[in-house]
Amino acid sequence: MRDNGTVSLYRDDGIVLRTQKLGEADRIITVLTRRNGRVRAVGKGVRRTKSRFGARLEPFTHVDLQFYAGRSLDVITQAETVRPYGAPLSADYPRYTSGTAMLETAERFTPVEKEPAMRQFLLLVGGLRALGDEEHGPRLLLDAFLLRSLAVAGYAPAIEECAVCGTPDTADRGTGSRAFGIAAGGLTCRSCRPPGAATPSAQTVGLMGALLRGDWARADLSQPRHQAECSGLVAAYVQWHLEHSIRSLRHVEHAAGTVEHASNTVEDATSTVEDATSTVEDATSTVEDATSTVEQAAGVGRGQ
Ligand SMILES: [Zn+2]
Numbered sequence: 001m002r003d004n005g006t007v008s009l010y011r012d013d014g015i016v017l018r019t020q021k022l023g024e025a026d027r028i029i030t031v032l033t034r035r036n037g038r039v040r041a042v043g044k045g046v047r048r049t050k051s052r053f054g055a056r057l058e059p060f061t062h063v064d065l066q067f068y069a070g071r072s073l074d075v076i077t078q079a080e081t082v083r084p085y086g087a088p089l090s091a092d093y094p095r096y097t098s099g100t101a102m103l104e105t106a107e108r109f110t111p112v113e114k115e116p117a118m119r120q121f122l123l124l125v126g127g128l129r130a131l132g133d134e135e136h137g138p139r140l141l142l143d144a145f146l147l148r149s150l151a152v153a154g155y156a157p158a159i160e161e162c163a164v165c166g167t168p169d170t171a172d173r174g175t176g177s178r179a180f181g182i183a184a185g186g187l188t189c190r191s192c193r194p195p196g197a198a199t200p201s202a203q204t205v206g207l208m209g210a211l212l213r214g215d216w217a218r219a220d221l222s223q224p225r226h227q228a229e230c231s232g233l234v235a236a237y238v239q240w241h242l243e244h245s246i247r248s249l250r251h252v253e254h255a256a257g258t259v260e261h262a263s264n265t266v267e268d269a270t271s272t273v274e275d276a277t278s279t280v281e282d283a284t285s286t287v288e289d290a291t292s293t294v295e296q297a298a299g300v301g302r303g304q
Contacts, residue, residue, distance in 0.1 A: 008069040012036050013082055015124050016061045017103045021047070029057050029076060030107060031065065032124060037117045038110040041067055041074040053079035059103055060086030060128065088132035095131050098138035102127050102145050108242050109149050119152045140219055140227060143234045144211040151212060155241045158186030159209050165192050171202070178205060180233060182240045198236075204229040 014033030022028050027043045046054035056063050056079045066078035089096045106124045110117045127145040131138060150156050161168045163185035170178050170187045179188045179197035187205065188197065203226045210218040211230070222230075 009066055009077065010036070010069065011064070011066050012039075013062065013064045014039070014121065015085070015103070015106075015128065016057055016059050016063060017107050018059060019043075019057065027057065028073065031063070032106050032110060032117065032121050033065075034118060034121050035116060037115045038107065038113055039067070039074060040113060041065075041076045042070070043076045043079075056081045058084075058086060060084065060089065060099060062125065062128075083129075085128040085132055089128075092138075095134075095138045098142040099128055099131050101142055102131075105146060105149060105238065105242075109153055120149060123148050123152065136216060136220060137227070139231055140211065140222075143208075143227075143231055144214070144219070146234050146238045147208065147212045150238065150241065153241075155185075155245055156212060157208065157237055159205055159212070160187075162187060162189040162192050164188055176202065178202065180205075182233075182236050183244070186237075198233060200229055200233060201226060204233070208234070 012033040012035050014031040014036075016029060016031055017038070018030040020028045020030075022042060025045045025047045027046050029041055029043045029046075031039050031041065033039050043053065043057045045051050046057055048054070053076070057076070061084050062082040064080045064082055065076055068075040068077050085099070089099045102124060106120060109120055123145060127141055130136060130141050135141075136144075147156065157163070157180075162170055163181065167189045170189050172178070172190055177199045179190070179193040180186060180200050181188050181194040181197040184192065184194050184197070188194065203222065207219060207222045207226050207230045210216075210222070
């Protein structure tokens with residue numbers, strides 16, 4: 001890209017998720033961009049008081065950016081504010097904490113840098129805008145953001161049918177109560193019910209569905225105790241799936257790539273990863289590690 005001597009620049013807009021100090025005057029800025037997924041780039045001199053774009057590169061800010069594609073980290077060369085979502089949140093602590101949780105989970109839901117994540121970006125913009133506009137309660141907005149982020153990642157909790165066997169008959173005939181298994185993936189029928197499953201009320205399950213669908217008329221009318229029960233379940237569900245399903249899936253992909261790459265350095269490397277893995281097993285310790293990581297991660301995947 002830069003072999004012909006031209007400077008490699010690209011533009012994109014995004015939400016600043018996080019900043020970290022770098023050296024005396026710089027910061028590493030983590031941005032969830034519209035087209036390039038999550039990007040970490042250097043903002044040079046942004047910690048100097050006279051920095052022209054330091055103030056634009058603060059968390060919660062929607063910025064239009066120009067990047068220079070660097071050898072390791074890209075460098076931000078221009079920044080224009082599109083909308084500072086942080087300003088209306090700073091005076092309202094519940095809204096601010098919900099917004100902070102959105103920024104943090106948006107980063108965790110995009111574990112691979114520069115992997116396009118436009119739906120996640122649009123969810124974050126919509127969530128921050130709604131928080132600032134005070135359209136709905138901050139905790140409901142956060143739960144809606146989390147549930148839809150899970151859906152985008154392919155891990156929406158099952159609430160219409162049993163997460164294990166798929167039967168729509170999830171209510172206990174005697175009591176009408178339902179079982180919700182975090183690791184199982186949502187509601188379960190009586191025979192698939194895992195030990196330690198939560199037993200949310202029908203209204204709480206209904207609220208979860210309304211938040212997933214964006215049925216705000218229904219969500220806004222829900223009672224505080226059902227909102228609290230929903231929040232607890234959503235938080236536990238997101239936490240578990242970020243630590244297990246989503247992470248291990250990425251880990252499998254990453255480790256498989258490592259095996260494939262290592263195989264290229266081995267003589268008579270074969271074209272498929274399967275063959276390469278068996279060839280390499282007794283060759284280098286690096287590959288052995290990577291292979292066992294794949295097996296371990298695959299075992300975690302099967303466990304669900
Ligand atoms: Zn079942």
